[in-house]
Amino acid sequence: MESGSPCQLLLAAVSNRFILSGGAFIYKLGRHCFRILHLDDTAAEEAHIDTRNIYTQLYGHAPRQPFYVDFIHYEKGILSLLLEGYDSSWCRLVVCDVQHRCILDSESLPGRNSIFVRNDEHDLYYGIIVDDPVSKWRWSLRGFNIKSRQWGHKFLLDVGFFGDRLGENVCFEIIDGVLYGASSSCSPLGPVMYDLQRSYYHWFRMRTSDSSTLQHLSGSFKGGNAVKRHAFDIMKLSQDEATGDVSFYLACAQIPYGRTERCCYRQVLVPAEHLNNFGQEGDWAITIPSMSCHVGDVYSPRFETICANDYDPRTDSFIDLVNEPSTTTRKHFRLRTRVRPQRRPVRSASPAWAFHGDVEWQQEEAIACLWPPEVKRGHDESTMGMLFNLMTPISEPVKKVRRDFDGRVFVFSPVSEAGLHGTIVLVSFDPALRIPGLRKADGTKPQSVPQKLLELPDMPELGNEEWMAPAKPFHLILGAADGGRAAGYDFTH
Known part of the structure; x- marks a missing residue:
């Protein structure tokens, strides 16, 4: 990730709805079906799921009226779905065990506000925003024990815990059996610049096995770095792999205008030595370090072309998708990833010469890396042209970009003015991932495809009692349909 040079690139699907969750890529296929591709050591078969049969198992009969289905979260083989009537008269959370192909339980919801x-x-928690006579609205949470299939009692979070836009001004995560939530007064609800020294945050934590351990806490942003004014629109909770500290990150995705840096601020919530201390706040709060800052890029006109962005706490890196004029394809524009780490990358383990990104030197040791690189005379121009074509799967001007990022994989789908289902491009920075059938960009043989994978159906037919079956991955279907044109490349050795 820090080198900015991907390990795999492929066309992953065609859909207008997709997420990365729990190490899997999930995308919608038609109105009622969707697919799950596990991005583990070998991303082989996809799980094809038909929610009409899930509906039939829940209610004992086939759907009699139209309904809408959406996937919310996937982790440890547990899939959470939202079923909703088109008239919003009913809304239901469905919890499925994909590994054992069974429906664990379902829960009727009063709505789907910011669910x-x-x-x-071991445990699952969901939360939604509900009406409250005191503060207009509050977060309501409820837990579910996966082994016993029992629901816990509902409870409300503190009035001071605000924020209603997930991933922007509020976030939740389960880390080592503890549920964390954090919200910031730096709300992105309007085009306003916020001064961190005058802002504050609220957060809570509790053991997932015991809701009585719930602790509500708050703090103010402190430290010499908290002097810059920004409009923040990325918020994440993460545990530092090196120190064990649990922190939340507040970043501005877009580079501000003027001579202002784009920054990401990190606030430690629980130092590693206090992760298991659920005593009084005074027992450990005084040891919380001040806020730290990753100073990013200073504004320049070229960054007006950024059309999608995110932040990776694991490597302290900004990742952008840049839309710029094309010099290598017949299209008028091209899309490239741009990775801006806090530390200088180590390139000794990077892929071969032709696939290093173009380096932009910034301040001190920090650099930004653009990929794919410019085509160099004498190198494999046809391969490089194919990379740009894969990265830019549409010919019309980009209106917007749908995207998701989980620290290992970046997926995006450019949408034109027509707004039709977009091609989803998957860019992997994980050298351990092996995706069958991808071509080696250096001309060697592609990754082999097991025969049992080739024999899987493109679109499986499910019986009335079945709601999931294995299916052939999309990139293999595409490669077979167009006479063997590469639907993706593998850049690992």
Whole structure:
């Protein structure tokens, strides 16, 4: 990730709805079906799921009226779905065990306002915004024990815990059996610049096995770095792999105008030595470090072309999708990833010469890397042209970009003015991932495809009692349909 040079690139699907969750890529296929591709060591078959049969198992009869289905979260083989009537008269959360192909339970919901679901292998929690006579609205949470299939009692979060836009001004995560939530007064609800020194945050934590351990806490942003004014629109909770500290990150995705840096601020919530201390706040709060800052890029006109962006806490890196004039394809524009790490990358383990990104030197040791790189005379121009074509799967001007990012994989789908189902491009920065059938960009043989994978159906037919079956991955279907043209490349050795 820090080198900015991907390990795999492929056309992953065609859909207008997709997420990355729990190490899997999930995308919608038609009105009632969707697919799950596990991005583990070998991304082989896809799980094809038909929600009409899930509906039949829940209610004992086939759907008699139109309904809408959406996937919310996937983790540890547990899939959370939202079923909703078109007239919004009913809304239901459905919890499925994909590994054992069974429906664990379902829960009727009063609505779907900013719904979130998080789970580990033992417990699942969901939360929605409900009406409140005191503060107009509050977060309502409820837990579910996966082994016993029992629901816990509902409870409300503190009035001071505000934020209603997941991933922007509020976030939730389960880390080592503890549910965390954080919200910031730096709300992105309007085009306003916020001063961190005058802002504050609220957060809570509790053991997932015992809701009585719920602790509500708050704090103010402190430290010499908290002096810059920004409009923040990325918020994440993460545990530092090196120190074990649990922190939340507040970043501005877009580079501000003027001579202002784009920054990401990190606030430690629980130092590693206090992760299991659920005593009084005074027992440990005084040891919380001040806020730290990753100073990013200073504005320049070229960054007006950024059309999608995110932040990776694991490597302290900004990742952008840049839309710029094309010099390598017949299209008038091209899309490239741009990775801006806080630390200088180590390139000794990077792929071969032709696939290093173009380096932009910034301040001190920090650099930004654009990929694919410019075509160099004498190198494999046809391969490089194919990379740009894969990265830019539409010919019309880009109106917007749908995207998701989980630290290992970046998926995006450019949408034109027509707004039709978009081609989804998957860019993997994980060298351990092996995707069968991808071509080696250096001309060697592609990754082999097991025969049992080739024999899988493109679109499986499910019986009335079945709601899931294995299916052939999309990139293999595409490669077979167009006479063997590469639907993707593998850049690992």
